[in-house]
Amino acid sequence: MNFIFTSRKIIFTIAVIVYFCTALFSVGYFSADEHYQIIEFAGLLDGSSIPADLPWEYEAKIRPSIQPFIAYLVFKVSSLFSVLDPYSKALLLRLLTAISALYVIERFIIEAKNFIDKKNWPLFYILSYFLWFLPFINVRFSSETWSGLFFLAGVSFILKKNKNTYQFLLIGILLGFSFLFRYQIAFAIFGLFCWFIFLSKEKLTHIIICLLGGLIIFSFGILLDYWFYKELTLTSYNYFFVNIIENKASEFGTSPWYYYILSIAFFGILPIGTIILISAIFFVISKREHIFTWAIVPFFLVHCLVPHKEIRFLFPIINFVPFIIVSSYQKLIIKYVKYKKSVWLKVFIIIIISFNITFLYFTTFRSAGNGRSDIVKKIHQLNTKKYLNLFVTNDFYPKYEWILNSKFYEERNASFISLENINFKMLKRVNPDTTNLIILSLNDLEKRNFKDINIKMKEVETTFPKFLFPFFKITNLGDRVFILYKNKKSET
DSSP states (O other), X not given: OHHHHHHHHHHHHHHHHHHHHHHHHOXXXXXXXXXXXXXXXXXXXXXXXXXXGSOHHHHHTOSOSHHHHHHHHHHHHHHHTTOOOHHHHHHHHHHHHHHHHHHHHHHHHHHHGGGSOGGGHHHHHHHHHHSTTHHHHTTOXXXXXXXXXHHHXXXXXXXXXXOOHHHHHHHHHHHHHHHHHOGGGHHHHHHHHHHHHHTSOOXXXXXXXXXXXXXXXXXXXXXXXXXXXXXXXXXXXHHHIIIIISOGGGGGOOOOTTHHHHHHHHHTOHHHHHHHHHHHHHHHHHTTTSHHHHHHHHHHHHHHHSSSOOGGGGGGGGGGHHHHHHHHHHHHHHHTGGGTTOHHHHHHHHHHHHHHHHHHHHHHHSOSTTTHHHHHHHHHXXXXXXXXXXXXXXXXXXXXXXXXXXXXXXOTTEEEEEGGGSOGGGGGOOOTTEEEEEEEEHHHXXXXXXXXXXXXXEEEEESSOGGGHHHHHHTTOGGGOEEEEEEGGGOO
Protein backbone atom coordinates (compact mmCIF):
# COMPACT_ATOMS: atom_id res chain seq x y z
CA MET A 1 0.00 0.00 0.00
CA ASN A 2 2.90 2.34 0.81
CA PHE A 3 4.42 1.45 -2.55
CA ILE A 4 1.21 2.47 -4.35
CA PHE A 5 1.02 5.71 -2.38
CA THR A 6 4.66 6.51 -3.17
CA SER A 7 4.11 5.69 -6.85
CA ARG A 8 1.12 8.02 -6.96
CA LYS A 9 3.20 10.81 -5.43
CA ILE A 10 5.90 10.29 -8.06
CA ILE A 11 3.36 10.19 -10.90
CA PHE A 12 1.64 13.34 -9.63
CA THR A 13 4.98 15.17 -9.29
CA ILE A 14 5.89 14.29 -12.87
CA ALA A 15 2.40 15.37 -13.94
CA VAL A 16 2.90 18.79 -12.33
CA ILE A 17 6.16 19.22 -14.28
CA VAL A 18 4.61 18.09 -17.58
CA TYR A 19 1.52 20.28 -17.20
CA PHE A 20 3.65 23.29 -16.24
CA CYS A 21 5.88 22.81 -19.29
CA THR A 22 2.86 22.35 -21.54
CA ALA A 23 1.29 25.56 -20.23
CA LEU A 24 4.61 27.38 -20.69
CA PHE A 25 5.26 26.29 -24.26
CA SER A 26 1.67 26.01 -25.53
CA VAL A 27 1.62 29.61 -26.79
CA GLY A 28 -1.44 30.76 -28.70
CA TYR A 29 -4.64 28.83 -29.10
CA PHE A 30 -5.94 25.60 -30.57
CA SER A 31 -9.09 27.21 -31.93
CA ALA A 32 -9.92 30.83 -32.71
CA ASP A 33 -12.85 30.69 -30.27
CA GLU A 34 -10.39 29.99 -27.44
CA HIS A 35 -9.03 33.49 -28.00
CA TYR A 36 -11.58 35.65 -29.79
CA GLN A 37 -14.64 34.58 -27.77
CA ILE A 38 -12.90 34.84 -24.40
CA ILE A 39 -9.76 36.97 -24.21
CA GLU A 40 -10.94 39.53 -26.76
CA PHE A 41 -14.27 39.70 -24.92
CA ALA A 42 -12.35 40.32 -21.68
CA GLY A 43 -10.84 43.40 -23.34
CA LEU A 44 -14.28 44.97 -23.32
CA LEU A 45 -14.30 44.83 -19.52
CA ASP A 46 -10.95 46.55 -19.03
CA GLY A 47 -11.56 49.17 -21.74
CA SER A 48 -8.92 47.93 -24.19
CA SER A 49 -11.63 47.00 -26.71
CA ILE A 50 -14.94 48.41 -27.88
CA PRO A 51 -17.92 46.41 -29.20
CA ALA A 52 -16.91 47.19 -32.79
CA ASP A 53 -13.62 45.34 -32.22
CA LEU A 54 -15.37 42.10 -31.28
CA PRO A 55 -16.62 39.34 -33.59
CA TRP A 56 -20.26 38.94 -34.57
CA GLU A 57 -21.02 36.70 -31.58
CA TYR A 58 -20.98 39.71 -29.27
CA GLU A 59 -23.78 41.47 -31.14
CA ALA A 60 -25.74 38.21 -31.27
CA LYS A 61 -25.25 37.78 -27.49
CA ILE A 62 -24.65 34.05 -27.77
CA ARG A 63 -21.55 33.75 -25.60
CA PRO A 64 -21.65 33.40 -21.81
CA SER A 65 -19.61 36.03 -20.02
CA ILE A 66 -18.27 33.92 -17.16
CA GLN A 67 -14.98 33.02 -18.83
CA PRO A 68 -14.20 36.54 -20.11
CA PHE A 69 -14.96 37.66 -16.57
CA ILE A 70 -12.41 35.21 -15.13
CA ALA A 71 -9.82 36.40 -17.67
CA TYR A 72 -10.59 40.00 -16.73
CA LEU A 73 -10.01 39.24 -13.02
CA VAL A 74 -6.71 37.47 -13.79
CA PHE A 75 -5.53 40.40 -15.91
CA LYS A 76 -6.53 42.87 -13.18
CA VAL A 77 -4.54 40.97 -10.56
CA SER A 78 -1.58 40.56 -12.90
CA SER A 79 -1.50 44.31 -13.56
CA LEU A 80 -1.03 44.90 -9.83
CA PHE A 81 2.26 43.00 -10.17
CA SER A 82 3.19 44.86 -13.39
CA VAL A 83 2.57 41.83 -15.58
CA LEU A 84 1.43 43.62 -18.72
CA ASP A 85 2.91 41.59 -21.57
CA PRO A 86 0.05 39.81 -23.43
CA TYR A 87 1.97 36.56 -23.70
CA SER A 88 2.66 36.53 -19.97
CA LYS A 89 -1.01 37.24 -19.20
CA ALA A 90 -2.13 34.43 -21.51
CA LEU A 91 0.37 32.14 -19.76
CA LEU A 92 -1.30 32.92 -16.41
CA LEU A 93 -4.62 31.73 -17.85
CA ARG A 94 -3.06 28.47 -19.02
CA LEU A 95 -1.36 27.96 -15.64
CA LEU A 96 -4.66 28.56 -13.86
CA THR A 97 -6.27 25.95 -16.10
CA ALA A 98 -3.42 23.49 -15.55
CA ILE A 99 -3.63 23.82 -11.74
CA SER A 100 -7.40 23.34 -11.86
CA ALA A 101 -7.02 20.30 -14.13
CA LEU A 102 -4.43 18.64 -11.89
CA TYR A 103 -6.66 19.10 -8.84
CA VAL A 104 -9.83 17.84 -10.53
CA ILE A 105 -8.14 14.86 -12.20
CA GLU A 106 -6.61 13.86 -8.87
CA ARG A 107 -10.05 14.01 -7.19
CA PHE A 108 -11.54 11.96 -10.01
CA ILE A 109 -8.80 9.34 -9.73
CA ILE A 110 -9.45 8.95 -5.99
CA GLU A 111 -13.13 8.23 -6.55
CA ALA A 112 -12.97 6.33 -9.85
CA LYS A 113 -10.15 3.97 -8.89
CA ASN A 114 -12.61 2.05 -6.70
CA PHE A 115 -14.14 0.76 -9.95
CA ILE A 116 -10.75 -0.37 -11.30
CA ASP A 117 -8.95 -3.59 -10.36
CA LYS A 118 -6.15 -2.85 -7.91
CA LYS A 119 -3.48 -4.31 -10.20
CA ASN A 120 -4.51 -1.81 -12.91
CA TRP A 121 -4.36 1.28 -10.71
CA PRO A 122 -0.89 2.35 -11.93
CA LEU A 123 -2.05 2.17 -15.55
CA PHE A 124 -5.12 4.25 -14.67
CA TYR A 125 -2.99 6.87 -12.87
CA ILE A 126 -0.53 7.18 -15.74
CA LEU A 127 -3.14 7.40 -18.50
CA SER A 128 -5.22 9.93 -16.53
CA TYR A 129 -2.32 12.36 -16.60
CA PHE A 130 -0.18 11.36 -19.55
CA LEU A 131 -2.37 10.12 -22.37
CA TRP A 132 -0.57 12.18 -24.99
CA PHE A 133 -3.26 14.78 -25.79
CA LEU A 134 -4.58 15.32 -22.24
CA PRO A 135 -1.93 17.80 -20.96
CA PHE A 136 -2.36 19.91 -24.11
CA ILE A 137 -6.16 19.99 -23.79
CA ASN A 138 -6.09 20.45 -20.01
CA VAL A 139 -4.03 23.65 -20.12
CA ARG A 140 -6.29 25.35 -22.67
CA PHE A 141 -8.25 28.33 -21.37
CA SER A 142 -11.16 27.29 -23.54
CA SER A 143 -14.84 26.79 -22.87
CA GLU A 144 -14.53 23.09 -23.74
CA THR A 145 -11.76 22.47 -21.21
CA TRP A 146 -13.32 24.42 -18.35
CA SER A 147 -16.76 22.90 -18.91
CA GLY A 148 -15.18 19.46 -18.94
CA LEU A 149 -13.26 20.06 -15.70
CA PHE A 150 -16.36 21.19 -13.81
CA PHE A 151 -18.31 18.27 -15.23
CA LEU A 152 -15.55 15.86 -14.15
CA ALA A 153 -15.57 17.41 -10.67
CA GLY A 154 -19.34 16.97 -10.45
CA VAL A 155 -19.11 13.33 -11.51
CA SER A 156 -16.34 12.76 -8.94
CA PHE A 157 -18.73 13.76 -6.17
CA ILE A 158 -21.45 11.56 -7.64
CA LEU A 159 -19.07 8.60 -7.39
CA LYS A 160 -18.51 9.27 -3.67
CA LYS A 161 -20.20 6.88 -1.30
CA ASN A 162 -22.53 8.02 1.47
CA LYS A 163 -23.19 11.47 0.02
CA ASN A 164 -24.94 13.96 2.26
CA THR A 165 -27.41 16.72 1.33
CA TYR A 166 -24.73 19.39 1.02
CA GLN A 167 -22.75 17.25 -1.43
CA PHE A 168 -25.80 16.96 -3.70
CA LEU A 169 -26.04 20.75 -3.61
CA LEU A 170 -22.35 20.93 -4.55
CA ILE A 171 -22.90 18.49 -7.42
CA GLY A 172 -25.63 20.76 -8.76
CA ILE A 173 -23.37 23.81 -8.43
CA LEU A 174 -20.50 22.11 -10.26
CA LEU A 175 -22.76 20.89 -13.07
CA GLY A 176 -24.29 24.37 -13.25
CA PHE A 177 -20.87 25.92 -13.79
CA SER A 178 -20.10 23.25 -16.37
CA PHE A 179 -23.20 24.36 -18.28
CA LEU A 180 -22.27 28.05 -18.02
CA PHE A 181 -18.92 27.44 -19.64
CA ARG A 182 -20.31 25.39 -22.52
CA TYR A 183 -24.00 24.89 -23.11
CA GLN A 184 -23.66 21.63 -25.06
CA ILE A 185 -22.71 19.82 -21.87
CA ALA A 186 -26.43 19.97 -21.05
CA PHE A 187 -26.88 16.69 -22.93
CA ALA A 188 -24.37 14.93 -20.66
CA ILE A 189 -26.01 16.50 -17.59
CA PHE A 190 -29.39 15.30 -18.86
CA GLY A 191 -27.94 11.79 -19.07
CA LEU A 192 -26.69 12.03 -15.49
CA PHE A 193 -30.11 12.98 -14.17
CA CYS A 194 -31.74 10.17 -16.13
CA TRP A 195 -29.26 7.80 -14.49
CA PHE A 196 -30.14 9.30 -11.11
CA ILE A 197 -33.85 8.62 -11.69
CA PHE A 198 -33.87 5.26 -13.50
CA LEU A 199 -30.72 3.44 -12.38
CA SER A 200 -29.51 4.94 -9.13
CA LYS A 201 -33.06 5.39 -7.81
CA GLU A 202 -31.87 8.52 -6.01
CA LYS A 203 -34.16 10.18 -3.48
CA LEU A 204 -36.38 12.87 -4.96
CA THR A 205 -35.16 15.36 -2.34
CA HIS A 206 -31.56 14.81 -3.42
CA ILE A 207 -32.44 15.34 -7.08
CA ILE A 208 -34.35 18.53 -6.24
CA ILE A 209 -31.44 19.84 -4.16
CA CYS A 210 -29.07 19.06 -7.03
CA LEU A 211 -31.33 20.91 -9.47
CA LEU A 212 -31.52 23.81 -7.03
CA GLY A 213 -27.71 24.09 -7.02
CA GLY A 214 -27.70 24.18 -10.81
CA LEU A 215 -30.49 26.76 -10.86
CA ILE A 216 -28.53 29.04 -8.50
CA ILE A 217 -25.53 29.01 -10.84
CA PHE A 218 -27.74 29.45 -13.91
CA SER A 219 -29.26 32.55 -12.29
CA PHE A 220 -25.79 33.82 -11.46
CA GLY A 221 -24.88 33.41 -15.13
CA ILE A 222 -27.89 35.50 -16.20
CA LEU A 223 -26.87 38.29 -13.81
CA LEU A 224 -23.29 38.17 -15.07
CA ASP A 225 -24.46 38.34 -18.68
CA TYR A 226 -26.70 41.30 -17.79
CA TRP A 227 -23.67 43.12 -16.40
CA PHE A 228 -21.55 42.22 -19.43
CA TYR A 229 -24.04 42.91 -22.25
CA LYS A 230 -25.72 45.86 -20.46
CA GLU A 231 -29.15 44.34 -20.98
CA LEU A 232 -31.11 41.33 -19.79
CA THR A 233 -30.55 38.44 -22.16
CA LEU A 234 -30.56 34.65 -22.14
CA THR A 235 -27.35 33.70 -23.91
CA SER A 236 -28.09 29.96 -23.75
CA TYR A 237 -31.32 30.46 -25.72
CA ASN A 238 -29.62 32.90 -28.10
CA TYR A 239 -26.89 30.34 -28.73
CA PHE A 240 -29.42 27.60 -29.51
CA PHE A 241 -31.59 29.85 -31.71
CA VAL A 242 -28.73 31.31 -33.79
CA ASN A 243 -26.66 28.15 -34.25
CA ILE A 244 -29.40 25.51 -34.49
CA ILE A 245 -32.69 27.14 -35.51
CA GLU A 246 -31.08 29.70 -37.85
CA ASN A 247 -28.33 27.14 -38.61
CA LYS A 248 -25.59 29.77 -38.40
CA ALA A 249 -23.03 27.19 -37.30
CA SER A 250 -23.31 25.36 -40.61
CA GLU A 251 -21.81 28.39 -42.36
CA PHE A 252 -18.49 27.35 -40.83
CA GLY A 253 -18.65 23.92 -42.46
CA THR A 254 -20.63 20.70 -42.18
CA SER A 255 -19.58 17.09 -41.81
CA PRO A 256 -21.34 13.70 -42.05
CA TRP A 257 -22.72 11.99 -38.93
CA TYR A 258 -19.76 9.59 -38.72
CA TYR A 259 -17.17 12.41 -38.59
CA TYR A 260 -16.44 11.96 -34.89
CA ILE A 261 -16.03 8.20 -35.21
CA LEU A 262 -13.26 8.67 -37.77
CA SER A 263 -11.84 11.68 -35.92
CA ILE A 264 -11.39 9.75 -32.69
CA ALA A 265 -9.20 7.24 -34.51
CA PHE A 266 -7.19 9.78 -36.51
CA PHE A 267 -6.99 12.62 -33.97
CA GLY A 268 -5.85 10.20 -31.32
CA ILE A 269 -3.11 8.99 -33.75
CA LEU A 270 -4.19 5.71 -35.41
CA PRO A 271 -2.83 3.06 -33.00
CA ILE A 272 -3.89 4.97 -29.88
CA GLY A 273 -7.01 6.43 -31.47
CA THR A 274 -8.12 2.96 -32.57
CA ILE A 275 -7.73 1.70 -28.99
CA ILE A 276 -9.82 4.62 -27.72
CA LEU A 277 -12.55 3.96 -30.30
CA ILE A 278 -12.71 0.20 -29.66
CA SER A 279 -12.61 0.73 -25.88
CA ALA A 280 -15.44 3.26 -26.03
CA ILE A 281 -17.65 0.99 -28.15
CA PHE A 282 -16.95 -2.01 -25.93
CA PHE A 283 -17.53 0.05 -22.77
CA VAL A 284 -20.90 1.36 -23.92
CA ILE A 285 -22.08 -2.09 -25.02
CA SER A 286 -20.82 -4.01 -21.99
CA LYS A 287 -21.64 -1.38 -19.36
CA ARG A 288 -25.01 -0.09 -20.49
CA GLU A 289 -26.03 0.79 -16.93
CA HIS A 290 -22.84 2.63 -16.03
CA ILE A 291 -23.14 6.32 -15.16
CA PHE A 292 -20.46 7.22 -17.73
CA THR A 293 -22.43 5.50 -20.48
CA TRP A 294 -25.55 7.46 -19.60
CA ALA A 295 -23.60 10.74 -19.62
CA ILE A 296 -21.41 10.23 -22.68
CA VAL A 297 -23.81 8.57 -25.13
CA PRO A 298 -26.42 11.39 -25.35
CA PHE A 299 -23.63 13.98 -25.50
CA PHE A 300 -21.92 12.11 -28.33
CA LEU A 301 -25.06 11.28 -30.31
CA VAL A 302 -26.36 14.86 -30.30
CA HIS A 303 -23.00 16.12 -31.55
CA CYS A 304 -23.14 13.51 -34.34
CA LEU A 305 -26.51 14.89 -35.42
CA VAL A 306 -25.46 18.56 -35.47
CA PRO A 307 -24.12 19.38 -38.98
CA HIS A 308 -21.20 21.57 -37.91
CA LYS A 309 -18.56 19.41 -36.25
CA GLU A 310 -15.13 20.00 -34.74
CA ILE A 311 -13.06 17.54 -32.72
CA ARG A 312 -12.76 20.11 -29.90
CA PHE A 313 -16.50 19.78 -29.28
CA LEU A 314 -15.74 16.40 -27.65
CA PHE A 315 -13.12 17.84 -25.28
CA PRO A 316 -15.58 18.23 -22.35
CA ILE A 317 -15.69 14.42 -21.99
CA ILE A 318 -12.06 13.72 -22.93
CA ASN A 319 -10.89 13.06 -19.35
CA PHE A 320 -13.12 9.99 -19.13
CA VAL A 321 -11.06 8.26 -21.82
CA PRO A 322 -8.38 6.77 -19.47
CA PHE A 323 -11.06 5.18 -17.30
CA ILE A 324 -12.85 3.77 -20.34
CA ILE A 325 -9.59 2.32 -21.74
CA VAL A 326 -8.54 0.67 -18.48
CA SER A 327 -12.04 -0.58 -17.68
CA SER A 328 -12.38 -2.14 -21.14
CA TYR A 329 -8.84 -3.53 -21.01
CA GLN A 330 -9.33 -5.37 -17.72
CA LYS A 331 -12.57 -6.92 -18.95
CA LEU A 332 -11.14 -7.95 -22.32
CA ILE A 333 -7.96 -9.35 -20.81
CA ILE A 334 -10.03 -11.66 -18.59
CA LYS A 335 -12.03 -12.82 -21.60
CA TYR A 336 -8.96 -13.38 -23.74
CA VAL A 337 -6.49 -14.33 -21.01
CA LYS A 338 -4.73 -16.79 -23.31
CA TYR A 339 -3.36 -13.84 -25.32
CA LYS A 340 -2.01 -12.10 -22.24
CA LYS A 341 1.50 -13.51 -22.69
CA SER A 342 1.51 -13.23 -26.45
CA VAL A 343 4.71 -11.84 -28.00
CA TRP A 344 2.63 -9.86 -30.47
CA LEU A 345 0.68 -8.26 -27.64
CA LYS A 346 3.92 -7.19 -25.96
CA VAL A 347 5.23 -5.74 -29.24
CA PHE A 348 1.95 -3.88 -29.74
CA ILE A 349 2.11 -2.44 -26.21
CA ILE A 350 5.69 -1.26 -26.81
CA ILE A 351 4.57 0.46 -30.04
CA ILE A 352 1.68 2.15 -28.25
CA ILE A 353 3.93 3.38 -25.43
CA SER A 354 6.46 4.70 -27.95
CA PHE A 355 3.76 6.56 -29.87
CA ASN A 356 2.35 8.05 -26.69
CA ILE A 357 5.72 9.25 -25.38
CA THR A 358 6.64 10.75 -28.77
CA PHE A 359 3.45 12.73 -29.18
CA LEU A 360 3.34 13.68 -25.52
CA TYR A 361 6.80 15.21 -25.93
CA PHE A 362 5.70 16.99 -29.10
CA THR A 363 2.56 18.52 -27.54
CA THR A 364 4.41 19.45 -24.34
CA PHE A 365 7.09 21.55 -25.99
CA ARG A 366 5.28 22.95 -29.03
CA SER A 367 2.97 25.92 -29.34
CA ALA A 368 -0.70 25.66 -30.19
CA GLY A 369 -1.93 26.33 -33.71
CA ASN A 370 0.55 24.45 -35.90
CA GLY A 371 3.50 26.51 -34.76
CA ARG A 372 2.15 29.80 -36.09
CA SER A 373 2.07 31.23 -32.59
CA ASP A 374 5.82 30.70 -32.27
CA ILE A 375 6.30 33.00 -35.24
CA VAL A 376 3.96 35.63 -33.84
CA LYS A 377 5.54 35.55 -30.37
CA LYS A 378 9.01 35.87 -31.86
CA ILE A 379 7.86 38.88 -33.87
CA HIS A 380 6.61 40.41 -30.61
CA GLN A 381 9.98 39.80 -28.94
CA LEU A 382 11.87 41.37 -31.84
CA ASN A 383 9.57 44.37 -32.08
CA THR A 384 11.72 46.70 -29.98
CA LYS A 385 11.93 49.74 -32.23
CA LYS A 386 9.59 52.52 -33.29
CA TYR A 387 8.44 50.82 -36.49
CA LEU A 388 8.03 47.21 -37.57
CA ASN A 389 8.07 46.12 -41.21
CA LEU A 390 6.93 42.59 -41.99
CA PHE A 391 7.99 41.59 -45.47
CA VAL A 392 5.80 38.72 -46.60
CA THR A 393 4.82 36.73 -49.68
CA ASN A 394 1.36 35.78 -50.88
CA ASP A 395 1.67 32.45 -49.03
CA PHE A 396 1.65 34.32 -45.74
CA TYR A 397 -0.45 37.36 -46.51
CA PRO A 398 -3.25 37.75 -45.69
CA LYS A 399 -3.57 34.24 -44.22
CA TYR A 400 -1.87 35.12 -40.93
CA GLU A 401 -2.57 38.82 -40.72
CA TRP A 402 -5.56 38.33 -38.42
CA ILE A 403 -3.35 36.68 -35.81
CA LEU A 404 -1.23 39.77 -35.46
CA ASN A 405 -4.19 42.14 -35.64
CA SER A 406 -6.06 40.83 -32.61
CA LYS A 407 -6.50 43.58 -30.03
CA PHE A 408 -4.86 41.52 -27.31
CA TYR A 409 -1.75 40.59 -29.32
CA GLU A 410 -1.72 43.68 -31.52
CA GLU A 411 1.78 44.77 -32.51
CA ARG A 412 2.40 48.51 -32.40
CA ASN A 413 3.19 50.22 -35.70
CA ALA A 414 3.37 46.96 -37.63
CA SER A 415 3.14 47.13 -41.41
CA PHE A 416 2.77 44.29 -43.90
CA ILE A 417 4.79 44.80 -47.08
CA SER A 418 4.50 42.33 -49.94
CA LEU A 419 7.79 40.90 -51.18
CA GLU A 420 6.11 40.47 -54.56
CA ASN A 421 5.97 44.20 -55.22
CA ILE A 422 9.19 45.67 -53.88
CA ASN A 423 12.77 46.09 -54.90
CA PHE A 424 14.79 43.71 -52.75
CA LYS A 425 17.46 46.36 -52.38
CA MET A 426 15.08 48.08 -49.98
CA LEU A 427 15.84 45.37 -47.46
CA LYS A 428 19.47 46.43 -47.36
CA ARG A 429 18.64 49.92 -46.17
CA VAL A 430 19.26 50.57 -42.53
CA ASN A 431 16.82 52.59 -40.49
CA PRO A 432 17.71 52.76 -36.79
CA ASP A 433 14.02 53.29 -35.93
CA THR A 434 12.78 50.26 -37.86
CA THR A 435 12.82 46.52 -37.32
CA ASN A 436 12.70 44.60 -40.60
CA LEU A 437 11.50 41.01 -40.49
CA ILE A 438 11.04 38.65 -43.42
CA ILE A 439 8.60 35.75 -43.47
CA LEU A 440 8.93 33.08 -46.13
CA SER A 441 7.16 29.82 -46.72
CA LEU A 442 8.98 26.60 -47.51
CA ASN A 443 7.64 26.95 -51.05
CA ASP A 444 9.20 30.41 -51.33
CA LEU A 445 12.63 29.00 -50.55
CA GLU A 446 12.23 26.69 -53.51
CA LYS A 447 11.32 29.57 -55.83
CA ARG A 448 13.81 32.24 -54.79
CA ASN A 449 17.57 32.42 -54.63
CA PHE A 450 18.29 34.95 -51.91
CA LYS A 451 22.03 34.67 -52.38
CA ASP A 452 21.63 36.36 -55.73
CA ILE A 453 20.21 39.48 -54.12
CA ASN A 454 22.96 39.67 -51.52
CA ILE A 455 20.71 39.81 -48.52
CA LYS A 456 22.24 38.53 -45.34
CA MET A 457 19.46 37.08 -43.26
CA LYS A 458 19.38 35.37 -39.91
CA GLU A 459 16.84 32.61 -39.34
CA VAL A 460 15.15 33.18 -35.96
CA GLU A 461 12.06 30.94 -35.90
CA THR A 462 10.17 28.24 -37.83
CA THR A 463 6.62 26.95 -37.49
CA PHE A 464 7.83 23.33 -37.52
CA PRO A 465 11.17 21.67 -36.69
CA LYS A 466 13.51 21.63 -39.68
CA PHE A 467 13.78 17.84 -39.68
CA LEU A 468 10.10 17.77 -40.74
CA PHE A 469 10.69 20.01 -43.79
CA PRO A 470 11.26 17.05 -46.19
CA PHE A 471 7.86 15.64 -45.17
CA PHE A 472 6.11 18.92 -46.04
CA LYS A 473 7.94 19.05 -49.36
CA ILE A 474 6.96 15.50 -50.31
CA THR A 475 3.32 16.09 -49.36
CA ASN A 476 3.16 19.45 -51.17
CA LEU A 477 2.31 21.27 -47.94
CA GLY A 478 5.20 23.68 -48.08
CA ASP A 479 2.82 26.66 -48.06
CA ARG A 480 1.93 25.79 -44.44
CA VAL A 481 5.49 26.01 -43.15
CA PHE A 482 6.94 29.45 -42.42
CA ILE A 483 10.39 30.68 -41.54
CA LEU A 484 11.02 34.00 -39.87
CA TYR A 485 14.19 35.87 -40.76
CA LYS A 486 15.73 38.98 -39.35
CA ASN A 487 17.69 41.08 -41.76
CA LYS A 488 21.15 41.37 -40.24
CA LYS A 489 21.50 44.80 -41.81
CA SER A 490 18.74 46.07 -39.51
CA GLU A 491 20.45 44.93 -36.31
CA THR A 492 21.90 47.61 -34.03
